Amino acid sequence: MSATQKPRIPSLLKKYLMALSGLVLVLFVLGHMIGNLQFFAGPEVINAYAYHLHHLPGNPVSLWLIRLVLLATLLIHVWMAVLLTKENREARPDTYLDQKTSVATYASRTMPISGVLILAFIVFHILQFTVRVVPEHYDKTIGESSIEVGHVPLEYFDVFAMMVAGFSSPLISLFYIVTMGLLCMHLTHGVSSMFQSVGLRNESWRPKLKAAALAYGWIIFLGFASIPAAVLAGFGKDYLADKEAQWRAAAAVTTQSH
């Protein structure tokens, strides 16, 4: 039986790649969430933040470098996840008639599924907010708005309005909130598991890390989900309506002038 085995990437190497890529993603998600929470500080703040992100020193190389690293990390994470899941299914082809689970959490047992759904979310999310092509045309209506960068006033794409517009669709908001729930689950296992995978967990630290992972997962969930939830509850609605009116008017002017 053993002779027929294909050579595998050593199991522990896979685990390390999984954990390290997970760590990068964990840090990114946290940063991203903190950044996004500036949404509640109003259009000026979040729009300025978006501006900064897109005008990092060394732009545009730096931005693309960061994107590349993130993409590579995600690819490694997903690739390892696929290998692990596939090999693990092969290693345990049959289940028990009356399968009992003693300690493995629901989150840990659904990592591949939550992962795949998160991946689907990321694709959608980038198409929506970065490439801005889904849902169709919604962003075409969004124009620029004034921000201040180092006391210099200038006009920049209105990310705030985009977020409000995006989340005005209950379906999309719901999709976000559900996925954030999955992400929360993925992280409640993932963050503590990460420490185990790199050998930094022991009997006395395990409960503490578990609690930290749980807290982290919930923070991420609440932080992110608060945005679509707030929009559904009406946050920024008036602003968007005002702005839309302005942009429509401006657009009318431009068309006329042609």
Place this chain on the structure above:
Amino acid sequence: MELNSNIPDGPMAEKWSSHKTKIKLVNPSNRRKYHVIIVGSGLAGASAAASLAEMGYQVSCFCYQDSPRRAHSIAAQGGINAAKNYQNDGDSIYRLFYDTVKGGDFRSREANVHRLAEVSVNIIDQMVAQGVPFAREYGGLLDNRSFGGAQLSRTFYARGQTGQQLLLGAYQQLSKQIGLGAVKMYNRHEMLEVVLVDGHAKGIITRNLVNGKIERWAADTVVLATGGYGNVFFLSTNAQGCNVTAAYRAYKKGAGFANPCYTQIHPTCIPVHGDQQSKLTLMSESLRNDGRIWVPKDKAAAEKIRKGELNPNDVAEDDRDYYLERKYPSFGNLAPRDISSRSAKEVCDEGLGVATSGLGVFLDFRDSINRLGKDVIAQRYGNLFDMYQCITGDNPYETPMMIYPAVHYTMGGLWVDYNLESNIPGLFVAGEANFSDHGANRLGASALMQGLADGYFVLPYTVGHYLGRQGIAKAGEIKSDHPAFDDAEKAVRERIDKLLSIKGDESPRSFHQRLGKIVWDKCGMARSKEGLEEAIKDIQDLRKEFWTRVRVLGDGDELNQELERAGRVADFLEFGELLCRDALMREESCGGHFRTEHQYTQEDEEVQSGFLSEGEAKRHDDKYNFVGVWEYQGDDVEPKLNQESLVYEEIEMATRSYK
């Protein structure tokens, strides 16, 4: 039968070292031309296989379990002796030697025992180097405890799992050699025959237990390290698969079987709970340090306790008989194994026994808990109490434990000379399977020592000595197509076919149980001429019944545990008779062998003077100071007794007293 013990000349303390200098050596480059078969992967087998392979011999090793790591050595709890004198309490090689000879009730061969004591120190070094995690003191040095009545602390231990840790050490060395290709390991292979060519052991026949294949294996020499035969009693502390088959097959091929009647009964086991019980569990003897052994004085009270109508805690102090404390005031509850076992039997025979079966006595911690507190007791024995509770469901902190003696170890075994070679040239026997070092009674913590001594420090020399004597021209000369293999294989096949073809109505297990009952009742803790004669007859009848009525389901060419058991039981049915014959022949009591006719009574001056109490074992050194070696003469023919007389040069024979 020629029994030459081949004890080297010279003073006792120099015999082994001078023997080693004179022994034949095999040139390292020639060693790989020799093939050594080792049957058994316990302490003795695994250590021998690893060492011989390391030296360069080609080794094949066999065991019946699914992995060599599971040999029954794994179950030893207590510890291993060595004359290290790390405690500076005056231990020495001589003292260990002396204690072992005395403990064996002067029925062992001095020279072997002395060598055992000598190499005991190397064993500890070797095992530590391999990573055996022996218990340590806070300073980081090895810890010791005292064991089995010895007056010093010379026992090394690894929690309650010393045997496991030692076996895993040896298993790891064996595994290394398997990984290197120097040992070929055959798991789930049962040896069913030894093959002799011109009187020398040159191979074996095995059955592959997974697919039933009968296979032949040729070699230049064969080592049997197949463990003890305690399972002849059906219930014992042995593993289910422990058997006499390998040794008995060799006996039937002409190897002498020495002292089969020397069996050891351990006093502190968990009592039998019913007639479906399959094995007995040992509770460490250390419990006797703080537990007090008693039975009710009154039969009616005992009866009520058995029925569950009376709580033992309600039996008043005056109504309890602390019989060991009464009979042996100075040793009390710590009287030696054989004496405490026999006393338990006596009180139970009188109808004072507790436990549902009536075969049990109390081991009560009430007084120690009151004196020392529950915490101290829990610290000392917590895991044993848990184990007891796990098995019986009773909480020993609240109700007294119940214990009863059980068969634990067999001192008898195939006869071997000083080189551990049997009277069949080229057939070596090591570990519990041989008779060599423990005489009529084994001291605690010395079987592990012996297994490792044999495998690591004796066989690597003496096997080479045999091969060297054969000469390199003979290396690998015998192949498995030799006609002797045809005959042996045929015999094995016929036996299996016969077992399968009887298609009777009673399971092998049931026969085993019936045999066990006969041997336990009549050749257990107390034996008498009358009982033994009955037993021999009963066993003969049972054997006949077996061969007409046994039902072995399934086929020979598959994994068939019924067939495995049937084969083992068939051998036990013959061997059980030999055991009883030996017990009948030995008209004395010594060590684990107690003949009711031979005990000290009021008439003896030792009793009158108070040196011994009534009922102590009475040796007859004038007539029975020999190893009884049985020679097979044919099926259903009385075997022939040969004698190797024992000479005590170093130690003066004496009567044991524990009063």
Place this chain on the structure above:
Amino acid sequence: MHLHLKIWRQKNGDESGKFVSYELPEVDEGSSFLEMLDIMNEQLVEKGEPPVAFDHDCREGICGMCSLVINGEAHGPERATTACQLHMRHFNDGDTITIEPWRAKAFPVVKDLVVDRTAFDKVIQAGGFITARTGSAPDANEIPIPKPVADHAMDGAACIGCGACVAACPNGSAMLFTSAKVGHLNSLPQGQAEKYSRVTKMVDAMDTAGFGNCTNYGECQAVCPKEITLDFIAKMNRDYAVARIKNFFNKAS
């Protein structure tokens, strides 16, 4: 007590198996689980049906041979207890008990409830030892070993190689077993010389034997009769990383 049993029957490794139901009218609650199976087998023999094959030897929880999944749990419902040490008083009259073999690709079924665990031996053969030539050892007290280190090593060494960890792991991973041995040997001073080669070789052997990867479920620890902890897995992960890094730089230089 009266029991209904549902037992996996499989003639051999090549044929597929199925569950078969049996009735057991009378078992003493003081019997061990394996004695219960003995009784059932005797009953089958009486009826002329082939008895159920199952592995067992010591029946005192130390040899690691017994290997039953009882009602979906490796070694049954009691913590820190092997199947052979499990007693019937933990079940109720009238219970239905499902009994299955270990299930993992690396442990193919041989017959009924018997599986082939030689994959474990292969892992040990790859590096689960300390090289110490017979007769070459220095005095045992030459290297003092602090008690906590010796105790920790013993915690890992207590593993009985039963395979319940693999059976319980939804990934069929042998991490607990392998890490227990790595942890035992790598924490002792005697084991230092081969520390890094040991961990890489044993992990490789574990992978080639067809065991799955660990995703930190922790089921293994829950069923382990010897209470080996996940700490050993973490420690092995650590040792492995150091080994790879050392190896990388050794190759590079």
